[in-house]
Amino acid sequence: MKKAVGIDLGGTYIKAGLVDENGKIIKKQQFPTLAEKNDREIVLTQIEKSIEFAFEDNIEGIGVGTPGVVDDEGIVYEAPNLPCWDKINLKKIFEEKFKKKVVVENDVNTIAWGEYLFGAGKGSKTMICITLGTGLGGGIVKDGKLLRGGKYSAVEIGHIPIDYKGPKCKCGNIGCIERFVGRDYIVERAIKGIREGKKTKIYELVNGDLDKITPKTISDAYNLGDEFAESIWIDVGICLGAMFSGLVNLLNPDTIIIGGGISQAGKILFDTIEKTIKERAMKILSRDLKVVPAGLGIDAGIVSAGALIFQE
Template sequence: MEFIGLDLGGTFIKVGVVNEEGKVLRRTQIPTCAEGGRDKVLSQMEKAIKEVWKEGIGGIGIGTPGLVDKEGRVFLAPNIPGWDDLPLRAYFEKKFSLPVVVENDVNTITWGEYLFGAGKGTRTMICITLGTGLGGGVVWEGKLLRGAKYSAVEIGHIPINFKGPRCKCGNIGCIERYVGSRYICAMAKRGIKKGRKSLITELVNGDLEKITPKIISDAYKKGDELAREIWVKVGEYLGVLFSGLVNLFNPERIVIGGGVSQAGEILFESVRKTIKERAFAVLIPELEVVPAGLKQDSGIVSAASLIIRSPF
């Protein structure tokens, strides 16, 4: 049987037909048109689904920004105007007369990695996406952990320093304030402004505002010491976070995805080393820390995975 997966982003809607093995058979991508508000976005979603539609589809999975309750109703989604108190599952079930599953986008990626990606074969795993911010999800004994108010595992806002900098959420010392992309870039800027010699400066032609995590990665691959220190430090911060999560959940695998994870093995080595130093020793031998397995079509495959096998 074949299924439709829809990945709703702030800029683009990505939709594809996916088989039971997680292979994308057809795909399309159209603008989200979020500035047009709720009705326009719904119209765009419907249009994208119809572009890949064929007879015999078994259901539709949707990954969306915001919190999602057990009825598939979306709330607290600030990036799309009007995307609040929205019965998204009921809307598309009525439109297409098919079963529909709706879930928060990061939880969706977590389930996709569990079913078809780097978490395949485990029972308990942690998945994070590391980019502008830090999001994550947990699969616990084969089920997606959602919490009483459907907002479990707000990993980015776990505090790791009670005297740390204030986060945009209002809390103090959240992990996102240390490993989000803008803060990684800030580490590089501080080092250079303090007089550190670095290839990073050359790669941005002296304009420090052009520094990105990719620039830092490129500098590291060319042997830059400041870049190496930055990725080791980011790995240490993540390792501290994961040490607590390992002690709490005893996962078999930690999966790290998102743009910042492209730093490569220098980041993963630092994460593993810190976990080994800080987590409960008996939990370490069976633990793996690995990069995400789903790549180009991760959003589509993950959304389809919601309907291929229930995460609840």
């Protein structure tokens, strides 16, 4: 059985594991990233410790999923939660240190690959995967290959504009989808509605402390039959559906996979996304499409990073 080390690099934790070619985790552990020290040597030492934990002499290689844009040589750019990370060649550093094949990929592209190999995208010909949380990340697998840009990882689905006169996004563009469906922007809708006098159980659930509102509060209110909470999820679903209708017309996927914390909103969100796509995308291109939740669960980052080594 072939094995690989999978490293899921996050702003707070590095999750490391030894993964086999069927996507089973043999062992795993998490380490603090220590990004707040703002020193790349410290973060690199933490990653090396995490690799050493999972390392065995007979592994095929080490897969690393990292925030940011990754080029063909394994150099990372523009990782938002790791300010010390710009233009660092992770592939070269770890290949020299561990004398094994190293594949470095953007974290959500990595998840897309893992979902294709072991999760909800198994057997798909063209699939789009997004993770919905603080931000919106995306990855695409087409004909058994992870889709990348010309030289860089690309597929920054969260920064597809859906409103050319819309609000400014932190990437510098205007009206990006992330600016409507990222965690803080969903919460912002709830706060704005309450300030405008909407009657909603969201207010009662946080005892009037608007700073305590989270997407989960909005889901809890929705499950209690709250109409305002329902309208928020419907609007988030329509935004996503509108964006996906463009991607469906572009790529004609058979599967759209949605993961990340916000996807816990569940059926109301998935149903609205699917309905909006069917209404807006070209009929023939959306006819056989499935919209499904992610299949890999809590260790998706580790399993998927290991899976990077099992690409053709």
